[in-house]
Amino acid sequence: MTVWFRIILLTVLLELWLQVLMSSTEMVEVPIIGRKSQRIVSRVTRGLRLHKRQLGRFTQHIKPAKEIEPIPEGPKVLMPRISSEELKKFIDQAAEAVRFRMESTETSIYRSGAVQKPGTPEWYATATTRIKKAAKNYSRIALTAEEATRRIANKYDLTKDQVSYGLPTADIRGTILNTNCPLEVDFPCQPRKYRAFSGYCNNVQNPSWGNSNRRFVRFLAPDYADAVSLPRQAIGGEYLPSAREVSMSVHTDSDRPHTHVTAILAIFGEFVYHDLAHIAQSAGYQGSRIKCCGVDKNQFHPECYPIRVPTSDPVFGRRNQNCMEYTRSCTTPRIGCTLGPREQINQVTAFLDASVVYGSSEEEANLLRTFKGGELKTQRTAAGRELLPADVEQSYCKGLGKSKCFLAGDIRVNENAGLIVMHTVWVREHNRLARNLAQLNPHWDDHQIFEEARRIVGAQLQHITYKELLPAILGQDITDKYDLQPQGSGHFTGYDININAGVSNAVATSVFAFLFSMMPSHFELYSKEYKKVGSKAMSETFFQPSDMYDSNKLNEYLLGLVSQKAQNRDEFISKEMTNNIFTETNTGAGTDLVAYILQQGRDHGIPGYTHWRKFCRIDPTINSFSDLRAAMASETIEKIARIYKNVHDIDLFTGGLAETPLNGAVIGPTFACLLGRQFHYVRRGDRFWYENDIPPSSFSKEQLTEIRKVSLARILCDNADNADFMQPSTMYVTDPFLNAYQTCSSGDIPTMDLSKWKTLSPRFQVSATVLKDSLSRAKRQAANLMENERISINREQGLAGSKSPQAAHLSFLRPKRQAQLISNQSLVLEFASQTFANNFLNRNQRDEETRLSFNSIQDLMSALPNVDVGDLLDIPKVFDCDDQTLPCDHTSKFRTITGWCNNLNHPEWGKSMRVFSRILPPVYEDDMSSPRVTGRQGTPLPSGRLISTQVHYDVAAPHVRYSLMVMQWGQFVDHDITFTPMNTANGKPLDCSDCQSARSVHPECLPIVVPPNDPFYPAINRTTGRPTCISFVRSLAGQLTLGRREQLNQVTAYVDASNVYGSDRCEARMLRTFIGGKLNVTRHPHGAKDLLPQTSNHKDCVAPSGLCFEAGDSRASEQPALAAMHTIFMREHNRIVTELQKMNPHWSDEMLYQHGKG
Secondary structure: OOOOHHHHHHHHHHHHHHHHHHHHHHHHHOOOOOOOHHHHHHHHHHHHHHHHHHHHHOOOOOOOOOOOOOOOOOOOOOOOOOHHHHHHHHHHHHHHHHHHHHHHHHHHHOOOOEOOOOOHHHHHHHHHOOOOHHHHHHHHHHHHHHHHHHHHHHHHHHOOOHHHHHHOOOOOOOHHHHHOOOOOOOOOOOOOOOOOOOOOOOOOOOOOOOOOOOEOOOOOOOOOOOOOOOOOEEEEEEOOHHHHHHHHHHHHOOOOOOEEEHHHHHHHHHHHHHHHHOOOOOHHHHOOOEOOOOOHHOOOOOEEEOOEEOOOOOOOHHOOEEEEEOOOOOOOOOOOOOOOOOOOEEOOOOOOOOHHHHHHOHHHHHEEEEEOOOOOEEEOOOOOEEEEEOOOOOOOOOOOOOOOOOOOOOOOOOOOHHHHHHHHHHHHHHHHHHHHHHHHHHOOOOHHHHHHHHHHHHHHHHHHHHHHHHHHHHHHHHHHHOOOOOOOOOOOOOOOOOOOOOOOEEEEEEEHHHHHHHHHEEEEOOOOOOEEEEEEHHHHHHOOOHHOOOHHHHHHHHHHOOOOOEEOOOOOOHHHHHOOEEOOOOOOOEEEEEHHHHHHHOOOOOOOOHHHHHOOOOOOOOHHHHHHHHHHHHHHHHHHHHOOOOHHOOHHHHHHEOOOHHHOOOOOOHHHHHHHHHHHHHHOOOOOOOOOOOOOOOHHHHHHHHHOOOOOHHHHHHHHHOEEEEEEOEEEOOEOOEOOOEEEOOOOOOOOHHHHHHOOOOOOOHHHHHHHHHHHHHHHHHHHHHHHHHHHHHHHOOOOOOOHHHHHHHHHEEEEHHHHHHHHHHHHHHHHHHHHHHHOOOOOOOHHOOOOOOOOOOEEEHHHHEEEEOOOOOOOOOOOOOOOOOOOOOOOOOOOOOOOOOOOOOOOOOOEEEEOOOOOOOOOOOOOOOOOOEEEOOOOOOOOOHHHOOOOOOOOOOOOOOOHHHHHHHHHHHHHHHHOOOEEOOOEEOOOOOOHHHHHHOOOOOEOOOOOOOOOOOOEOOOEEEEOHHHHHHHEEEOOOOOOOOEEEOOOOOOOOHHHHHHHHHHHHEEEEEOOEEEEEEOOOOOOOOOEEEEEEEOOOOOOOHHHHHHOOOOOOOHHHHHHHHHHHHHHHHHHHHHHHHOOOOOHHHHHHHHHOO
């Protein structure tokens, strides 16, 4: 079979397939009746089946994301009418009450000495929930909103639904809440290659989603006793049983090791929990720790919510302790500081991004970095082992002498020995990666090495969590249901910009706490030969890091974690957690973590256990204690029924923990549902998820293949002090058949090949300091230039008249607002590039900025665009008018109005507001930005006016064949694909007719010299005796990189009728009727066909009536024939959509518009 025959055959088959596809899409939407129609329907059905089979072959490599049931929307509520004046009055009163509390009440309590004392169990309990400065700063406005909500709810007797769903929609503009709000609604932002430490701009449309120091999200509305903020009470209105009583009655100690799960599952699970959530405790005056037990009434802080200890308590009762400390969690405002029920702050990012290693703010990260070779700080032992750096703050440490507590990305690092081991391992892994990457890429600077190592660590953490941890916790069924299994190959296509990855309040307070029931009471220590060499009570390691400074102890703890069995996940919890946590060394007194967890759930208004079963649609519905038999053991039900009066009073933590585990899982259905949903959102709502293919942050396929090799076993092998072998699945006990020990050096525990991260050495590299200084200097230069321009405008110096030729010229080339913003940044980059060029020419400074020298300034200019300035310079956008959503929707049938995502791999190619492409590199006089003025021989170029008169003079020579329509159609198409804006003086035309105007008027003036003997203009002005010039203003610069000047194209580069429909969303909206898919028109005054819409706001209109036409291109009124072309295509669009509407009356306005637009 010849090649040509194959091509013809493939072409015919493709045409047949397209016919089937077209017939299926055209016929199926129209109801067809009768026998003939049955044959047509049958044919269409067969065609659809064929299309699906064929489409499946093309897309079989793509695994679509699995959708889960959405969270039910809240009820629609009717709200009483509250006037703006009344609303403002409530808020002002609330602000005054909060002011009095903070400046008088809290000050008085602090001065009375009612604060926690260092060294007590309660003091160490506050160490794990220490409030950060940002959280403390937000609390005042949050308390004001809470107090105002309470006053309004009391005044109007609002229901819980009205408080939760109605009040947050109240318009608070003009109030203190609005003017003082620190969390304003953010504009969309520009995607970057590396994550922000705070999580900011992970979601480019909602930049604050998942950020640190934002409120937890809620799957269900809070259940507060007063609907606003009072902790949850019983169904009957009385207080719930004491959290300590529930702990003693239900969560007693029982040593029940799991049959096959190791202790490292619980420790690694806690590590992941700390990466996703950190609840802050409210603080008193000047950040003091609030004391709630054993204080007088006038010393009782408003945030106190102590736990009642019964007199019969076998542990604390013997010490005559009737109260256990608990201070309410720190409240935080919503975005916009709206009214509504109390919310709690999450001090870390909601993304699984290794913030537990690096911190959740740039300030925290900087404390951990060496700023050399991309490494994190460590302290070296005498044997050369890397330990975490010592923390400067030691008030929360039980370590003695030189055994100081450690500093890490999360302040809970010293909570127990297992966590210290896990933190140490991951810091070592970062530094191991950094050293290897630096060796592979000696041209990388500290910043790039650090960020690339951080990016890999984040990917490793995500992969291990979803590949090893979640299947062990949730089992295969739940993992499949919530689509939590990492892909075996290729990229993940499930990122959804509309999914908020924020952590649920219930998951953070109650669900993740199941891990504490799996914690062993003692840490077992193992030698490198896996022989038990000792053990240590967990309570003895709380904020006591001394063992880690011993030569072999860290290794022994690590090997113990992969050898020792975890406890069964059940209602039984070690007394190390219920009686001895944060034990005081001198007295032996501790506190109860379980009671603390229960109290925290009530404090946060977490609905009871039965509400969550209903939310998860778990059968059977629980309405009585007897219904619990399907969910948990009979003896457990008896204990729960003795302590709770009503089945609906059961706390989520207690009920969820008591459930019988699912098959293959360690938790029951309620916790599995909530964790499955949470981790589904964490994966699908993270733009930086390691499997995503979203530029510029995605890994290559080769890099992704290497990341998929990683395992917790490999991380431990690479970073233990001395581990020769390890079981491949460390979260399960070793098994001679399925999980036998493997040597760490063998291929049975795969190793990542970092050579996939090797990049070619660039010819130019700029240190971060030099780059920052150059851009700062350039910004000052640009600011000075703009200030001088403003002064000139105010004095009306160098401005052309509104009827002048200069104004007419500007009307053809007027820049849009976004073009002007881009040009402002281009100016900064141009100044910075000049600095580099000047320093290059000054050979004494060249070595400060470049590692390699260049033979010419041209080489330097070619290299400069490769310097990344993204972290130091914001790329401007007019967000209401622009498209920037990522990832691109590859299923969309229609173009975007801006040209965005026409090319899926390079979404910005061909987009409006991008610089023109070049076939040949630019030739500037200074090789950077100055206009070319000399020729190849070094002589001055002739004046543009001279060439015009000598070469392009006027000759009347009509074409013998072509009509004038060729010209007109050419101009129409030209306007569809190019629009080069020119510089203005803040929107006003510049008068550059003075031959010295580049110095006297504006740097962007480039006047054209009139040569001697010009047929029209005198070469010398007879009045002034000075040379005559024609005014000309340079085109706007549009480059957003260092290097040579480039010019901006305001319209899309595609032949897409953007001159009819516009090149940004604002233009498109302005031209639409939003009725029947039609474009706006002006009715003809004499009943003829419609004309283009008219406007009196056209900046360059000179018509006597003051009205000019509006179209997709602002040049539509440039001349009558062009206006006629625009009119014809507007009419054609409206004609097409009218016919489409007749054929498809069920189509919406948007569908008609998009089909008509094509």
